[in-house]
Amino acid sequence: MPTHVAIVGNGVAGITAARFLRKASSDVRLTVISAETEHFYSRTALMYIYMGHMTYEDTKPYEDWFWEKNRIALVYDYVETIDVEKKTLQLREGAPLAYDILILATGSKPRSIGMEGEDLEGVQGLYGIPDLEAMEDATDGIDRAVVAGGGLIGVELAEMLHTRHIPVTFLVRESNYYRNVLPPEEATIVTEAIRGHDIDLRLSTELDAIHGNGNGRVEGITTNNGERIDCQFLGITIGVTPNLAVTEGTPIKTNRGILVDERFRTNVPNVYAVGDCTEFVREGIGYRTIDQLWYTGRKEGQAVARIITGDTRGYAPGPFFNSAKFFNVEYQTYGTIAPDLPEDQETLCWQHPSKPKLIRINYERESERVVGFNLMGVRYRQDVCHRWLAEERTIREILPKLEEANFDREFDERYEAALRAQYRERFPDVVLQA
Numbered sequence: 001m002p003t004h005v006a007i008v009g010n011g012v013a014g015i016t017a018a019r020f021l022r023k024a025s026s027d028v029r030l031t032v033i034s035a036e037t038e039h040f041y042s043r044t045a046l047m048y049i050y051m052g053h054m055t056y057e058d059t060k061p062y063e064d065w066f067w068e069k070n071r072i073a074l075v076y077d078y079v080e081t082i083d084v085e086k087k088t089l090q091l092r093e094g095a096p097l098a099y100d101i102l103i104l105a106t107g108s109k110p111r112s113i114g115m116e117g118e119d120l121e122g123v124q125g126l127y128g129i130p131d132l133e134a135m136e137d138a139t140d141g142i143d144r145a146v147v148a149g150g151g152l153i154g155v156e157l158a159e160m161l162h163t164r165h166i167p168v169t170f171l172v173r174e175s176n177y178y179r180n181v182l183p184p185e186e187a188t189i190v191t192e193a194i195r196g197h198d199i200d201l202r203l204s205t206e207l208d209a210i211h212g213n214g215n216g217r218v219e220g221i222t223t224n225n226g227e228r229i230d231c232q233f234l235g236i237t238i239g240v241t242p243n244l245a246v247t248e249g250t251p252i253k254t255n256r257g258i259l260v261d262e263r264f265r266t267n268v269p270n271v272y273a274v275g276d277c278t279e280f281v282r283e284g285i286g287y288r289t290i291d292q293l294w295y296t297g298r299k300e301g302q303a304v305a306r307i308i309t310g311d312t313r314g315y316a317p318g319p320f321f322n323s324a325k326f327f328n329v330e331y332q333t334y335g336t337i338a339p340d341l342p343e344d345q346e347t348l349c350w351q352h353p354s355k356p357k358l359i360r361i362n363y364e365r366e367s368e369r370v371v372g373f374n375l376m377g378v379r380y381r382q383d384v385c386h387r388w389l390a391e392e393r394t395i396r397e398i399l400p401k402l403e404e405a406n407f408d409r410e411f412d413e414r415y416e417a418a419l420r421a422q423y424r425e426r427f428p429d430v431v432l433q434a
Helices: 012-024 043-050 065-069 129-138 152-163 184-196 294-308 382-390 395-404 416-426
Strands: 004-008 029-034 072-076 079-083 088-091 101-104 108-110 145-148 168-171 200-202 207-212 218-223 228-230 233-236 240-242 258-260 271-273 278-280 321-326 329-335 345-351 358-364 370-376
Touching (some): 004 012, 012 029, 012 294, 043 129, 129 233, 152 168, 152 184, 152 233, 184 200, 184 329, 184 358, 184 370, 218 233, 258 271, 271 294, 321 382, 329 382, 345 416, 370 382, 382 395, 395 416
Parallel strands (some): 029 072, 145 233, 168 200, 258 278
Antiparallel strands (some): 079 088, 108 240, 207 218, 218 228, 329 370
16 A cells, blocks of 8 residues: 555545545555645536535535545645656645655646637636636626537536526527537437527527627627627536646646546556546547546546545446536436437337427437436436446337436425336337336
């Protein structure tokens, strides 16, 4: 067991690694270095701080005394360089820090659009506390905002601004919101939810130019349709990219992310990487090459701690899962649901005639193995869906048991029978036990 593990980054991947390393060993020395905040906070809760539902203190899962009690040293500093030969970190303010094992968990940064005017005041992405603080200042007393980019952060930004009664124009290049990820029915539900909250949603529309006021601040944009929209805030939400700054000038190999194998090892001995900053070098082992989600960051942090403390097994991510909330519409997805149905798959898709509720199950045509679930406005249990996917259950096996997955409130209406009826109508000779 190494005597000192240094972790660069205090997001969910890095902090989970620290916690599970401490659980595995009472002797190992642990140091977490971060230049963003002194303590770990829930990045997914950023929007609720701006909306007034939470404070920064509310977003910290652990009390400040937790770290000292568990002998996890926190260093509030920036890592300038890594000397992999001497196994030391050069800090911006503090003295060099030696390590035995290094875990890089540097996360992501908002993707740049490479457009003139991107550096103007009031033009930004939203990833961490510094972005939130800048947004607080930039949106104080403004007349209109524009959000460019139709991902999950885009709709969060639109909702955040809407709660401050700031008119929002939302530019999405797809024909429906999130259509590059969601099937048509789900994309339409979310599009209607966004417009139902008085957001000026412009589909098939992209940002073409950013205009400044001559004093360093944004004052408007032009779309690819030639329309000028005046605004004093522009949110750029075209995705995130791995934060690789700490690896510059080092022999640590990178591509889009820090290259790691299925045990999170980089090409440099005793240097590991986890979370948003990583890119897996092997294909065909059951996970996405770059997987920038809170849920996977947590699993990777736990896995790297297990591996460093002697477990010989590699990382097994299990079935994919993500969840989001589009204004008042809750969304869950398990397994793989492609935006357009593959030729070798079938789908069962039930949709409520008047409410934003939907249940979709995709399965292989030949084997009938279920490959994924989409839920809109209906809640399913993660453990049940994961078990069915991991066990490669068929559509005939799970349809009679769908109620086991549902965890809506006790007296909420259930819709699983409607999905079974749809299957019976399609396959009348197949007997399913209700």
